[in-house]
Amino acid sequence: MELQFTAILASVALGGAVVVLVFGRWWLPLADADRRVKELADAVEALLQLRSELLKEEPAPESDQTRAWLRRVQEAQDEVASLKARHDGGQLYVFRLVQYFLSTGPVAGLAEQQLKAVRALREQGSALLETALATPQAPPPLLRQPEELELQPETRSARPYINEALRFLGDCDASLGVWGAGGVGKTTVLKQVREACGLVAPFDHVLLIAASRDCTVAKLQREVIAVLGLRDAPTEEAQAAGILSFLRDKSFLLLLDGVWERLDLERVGIPQSFGMVAGRVRKVVIASRSEAICADMGCRKKIKMECLNEEDAWSLFEANAGDEAIHRHPQIPALAKQVAAECKGLPLALVTIGRAMSSKRTPEEWADALDDLKKSQLSSAPGTDKNTLSLVKFCYDNLESDMARECFMACALWPEDHSISKDELIQCWIGLGLLPAEFADVDEAHRFARSVLSVLETARMVEQGDNHRYNMFPSDTHIRLHDVVRDAALQFAAGKWLVHAGVGLREPPREEALWRDARRVSLMHNSIEDAPAKAGGSLSEAQPETLLLQGNRALPRRMLQAIQHFTRLTYLDMEETGIVDVFPMEICCLVNLEYLNLSKNRILSLPMELSNLSGLKYLYLRDNYYIQITIPPGLISRLGKLQVLELFTGSIVSVADDYIAPVIDDLESSGARLGALGLWLDSTRDVARLARLAPGVRARSLHLRNLDGARSLPVLSAQHAAEFGGVQESIRELSVYSADVEEIVADARAPRLEVVKFGFLNKLRGVSWSHGAAPNLREVAIGACHGVAHLTWVQHLPHLESLNISGCNGMTTLLRGATDGGSAAGELVTFPRLRLLALLGLPKLEAIRKDGGECAFPELRRVQTRGCPRLRCIPMRPAASGQSKARVECDKHWWGALQWASDDVKSYFAPVLI
Ligand SMILES: *[C@@H]1O[C@H](CO)[C@@H](O)[C@H](O)[C@H]1NC(C)=O
Ligand SMILES: *[C@@H]1O[C@H](CO)[C@@H](O)[C@H](O)[C@H]1NC(C)=O
Numbered sequence: 001m002e003l004q005f006t007a008i009l010a011s012v013a014l015g016g017a018v019v020v021l022v023f024g025r026w027w028l029p030l031a032d033a034d035r036r037v038k039e040l041a042d043a044v045e046a047l048l049q050l051r052s053e054l055l056k057e058e059p060a061p062e063s064d065q066t067r068a069w070l071r072r073v074q075e076a077q078d079e080v081a082s083l084k085a086r087h088d089g090g091q092l093y094v095f096r097l098v099q100y101f102l103s104t105g106p107v108a109g110l111a112e113q114q115l116k117a118v119r120a121l122r123e124q125g126s127a128l129l130e131t132a133l134a135t136p137q138a139p140p141p142l143l144r145q146p147e148e149l150e151l152q153p154e155t156r157s158a159r160p161y162i163n164e165a166l167r168f169l170g171d172c173d174a175s176l177g178v179w180g181a182g183g184v185g186k187t188t189v190l191k192q193v194r195e196a197c198g199l200v201a202p203f204d205h206v207l208l209i210a211a212s213r214d215c216t217v218a219k220l221q222r223e224v225i226a227v228l229g230l231r232d233a234p235t236e237e238a239q240a241a242g243i244l245s246f247l248r249d250k251s252f253l254l255l256l257d258g259v260w261e262r263l264d265l266e267r268v269g270i271p272q273s274f275g276m277v278a279g280r281v282r283k284v285v286i287a288s289r290s291e292a293i294c295a296d297m298g299c300r301k302k303i304k305m306e307c308l309n310e311e312d313a314w315s316l317f318e319a320n321a322g323d324e325a326i327h328r329h330p331q332i333p334a335l336a337k338q339v340a341a342e343c344k345g346l347p348l349a350l351v352t353i354g355r356a357m358s359s360k361r362t363p364e365e366w367a368d369a370l371d372d373l374k375k376s377q378l379s380s381a382p383g384t385d386k387n388t389l390s391l392v393k394f395c396y397d398n399l400e401s402d403m404a405r406e407c408f409m410a411c412a413l414w415p416e417d418h419s420i421s422k423d424e425l426i427q428c429w430i431g432l433g434l435l436p437a438e439f440a441d442v443d444e445a446h447r448f449a450r451s452v453l454s455v456l457e458t459a460r461m462v463e464q465g466d467n468h469r470y471n472m473f474p475s476d477t478h479i480r481l482h483d484v485v486r487d488a489a490l491q492f493a494a495g496k497w498l499v500h501a502g503v504g505l506r507e508p509p510r511e512e513a514l515w516r517d518a519r520r521v522s523l524m525h526n527s528i529e530d531a532p533a534k535a536g537g538s539l540s541e542a543q544p545e546t547l548l549l550q551g552n553r554a555l556p557r558r559m560l561q562a563i564q565h566f567t568r569l570t571y572l573d574m575e576e577t578g579i580v581d582v583f584p585m586e587i588c589c590l591v592n593l594e595y596l597n598l599s600k601n602r603i604l605s606l607p608m609e610l611s612n613l614s615g616l617k618y619l620y621l622r623d624n625y626y627i628q629i630t631i632p633p634g635l636i637s638r639l640g641k642l643q644v645l646e647l648f649t650g651s652i653v654s655v656a657d658d659y660i661a662p663v664i665d666d667l668e669s670s671g672a673r674l675g676a677l678g679l680w681l682d683s684t685r686d687v688a689r690l691a692r693l694a695p696g697v698r699a700r701s702l703h704l705r706n707l708d709g710a711r712s713l714p715v716l717s718a719q720h721a722a723e724f725g726g727v728q729e730s731i732r733e734l735s736v737y738s739a740d741v742e743e744i745v746a747d748a749r750a751p752r753l754e755v756v757k758f759g760f761l762n763k764l765r766g767v768s769w770s771h772g773a774a775p776n777l778r779e780v781a782i783g784a785c786h787g788v789a790h791l792t793w794v795q796h797l798p799h800l801e802s803l804n805i806s807g808c809n810g811m812t813t814l815l816r817g818a819t820d821g822g823s824a825a826g827e828l829v830t831f832p833r834l835r836l837l838a839l840l841g842l843p844k845l846e847a848i849r850k851d852g853g854e855c856a857f858p859e860l861r862r863v864q865t866r867g868c869p870r871l872r873c874i875p876m877r878p879a880a881s882g883q884s885k886a887r888v889e890c891d892k893h894w895w896g897a898l899q900w901a902s903d904d905v906k907s908y909f910a911p912v913l914i
């Protein structure tokens, strides 16, 4: 009772005090002190930041000035700390109020004084930092001398330039220009520097970026983002901010190839001020045909690349033509020397012409070739573009067949310096009808096309390109044309082709003359958003046969109106051109079309009028945004020539009704033959119907969903081979999404299966995949299958290149031991071809191997992890011979907490921390 009374009294007193404080505005001076102390704390924070920057520049300060400044900063820090302690000591207002009146000087006043002092210190510090930055500092000495390195033998003739470029990494200059004629070997130098720089000087990141003609900021940004493995941002500014904040505190080497004009690297997001900055080395190498451009980009130091002297030229030529070809007959060496001399010391020509001559057998053939070369070069001065043009022409004429020549030419339809995916290129060749027509199926055509590609590669008419997905530079999956070779190819086709690809066009070219006789037109990867208003305009007289518009993401409807009279068109590519909902009916007027690519758009339905295109052989509608695209009954059977119908969608989209049945009805009733079919299906019955149509109809890509609530997936099972054999034989790509299946048994032979994706299979408990069932499986992706606890079966896939596991809440280890079909403890598990490993959102994943054993990933190039908090170790054993580094895209804290078997293992990973 008494206690309660006291409590009430106390509350009333306190309440009164609060009322007095609030309404009496007693708190004003206190709030003022709070504000000032906060201000002071911020200022000190900034001062300390400045100090650490300065210490990075001058770890052991030399000047008295700097030392005195550092001492005063220390004193200021101490004083402020005691002031803050006094201020924070009284958190209760009443107490602080008392303190306010009793203390010798009000805190606010003291804080204000200190603030002034701190600001003055900051100004002095900034001045000191500026002086430190302005004094050029040499980067740390080279780890090894460039001369000691072993480089690829074919780069021997460029060796002096490579050495000089590598030495630049250890000197005071921030930027280096490498300049010289096209084909002289600038790109080779940059590529070798990229390969070898890690042995000479440590950089966090090395970026080789092709700038090429008409390069835009956005294009450069895309390259940088792809090379670094950063996330895309929607606008140019946001991209720049992302790149800047990533690179700001890193040391990096930027190699810019093929620069044609001054580039604004600041807008791209590359941190400015190169050289030694805050203890980090930032360097840039610019390769250009023009010395002035190098100077314009701020290179004080420059290397001029010259053509080779006679001796070096001969050995490069000899290496490419081959000893055997040269010594086949005693008369040949003398002729060969003359042929080599015609190359005027230009490495590109020595290599390609050397290759071209390697197949010549008799002295007569050599003499003829020499005549041709001399004739073609009469009119041009050595080292000029015209001269190189005639050298490339010689090699082009020497290709083994018209088909090889045509296939080579088609590569020039892509933008300059573009890495072209081999699969995409081959599809284009097939669509253009460049390959012989008699192949039984698409796989056979692809195999044949690969042999043509290797002819072009051996002749060095094409070179290896980059694969960003696999972080491989260069890679065996992509090719590229040397810009000199591409220029030459476009010259051969002058007047007959119109190629303005990847040059940032906002509307189609207006010059009528360009269009008039153009048979092949490529305007791909531009930003065409406007087109002539009147039907046609400059296009009205044009009658091309091939038109490539892919990658113009907002192609206006007007453009389609302008081209609907192109009735000679046989090949039209409109992949990713922003078609929304309604099918563009203008296409139905192009009655001679054989190849039509409308992939990656948002088309709701196909019109019956599409049957107008009676010659259509290839219809690609892959990765359409809507899976439930409506296809009118009877349409497919009216397209009597159709060989490829691709309606496959890899992504997960909303559930749909049974729209696809008409297609199968059509195929059944018409007895059509399709070399390749891609579809999505939602009942097992439809799969069986499809299987019965084999081998006339080959199902290559299937996306299965729903499956009428079936508990198991019979499509890959040997037990059901009688029903599904036709599909098992032909399937290349299989996705199973959103179904009730509890188990997947894959023990039937599926010789062509390369890609499987399982997603949203909530009831799936496990996958039993027999060894050797799908010997060519390359890619496995599993997402949102929460009942799956491990994926031991993937360790038996000898061709596995890409493994992507996401959002599987039940997964505890990736691979289990012998009892679950894995390896015995202590045995090494090898993934001989794995290039990409993604582990995303696996909250329970604790280990790659349950027994803690090791794995070998000799080809690993890219690891992506996010949301795997319990995974603490990548149990990798490095391959015996120098393995390339793998890029790891992950969270900073995760990376920091990883445990490593040794520093050696750690050194195989290059983290990109987000
Ligand atoms: C079908 O082709 C004819 C020409 O053969 C053309 O006149 C007609 O407009 C086309 N139909 C559609 C819907 O485009
Ligand atoms: C056409 O579409 C397919 C997908 O259906 C795509 O992979 C291909 O790259 C596209 N372009 C060419 C030139 O084939």
Ligand SMILES: *[C@@H]1O[C@H](CO)[C@@H](O)[C@H](O)[C@H]1NC(C)=O
Pocket (backbone or CB within 6 Å): 781, 783, 804, 805, 806, 836, 838, 840, 864
């Ligand atoms: C792996 O799959 C997830 C989910 O489908 C996707 O978001 C991610 O980009 C994929 N990773 C790679 C490297 O392809």
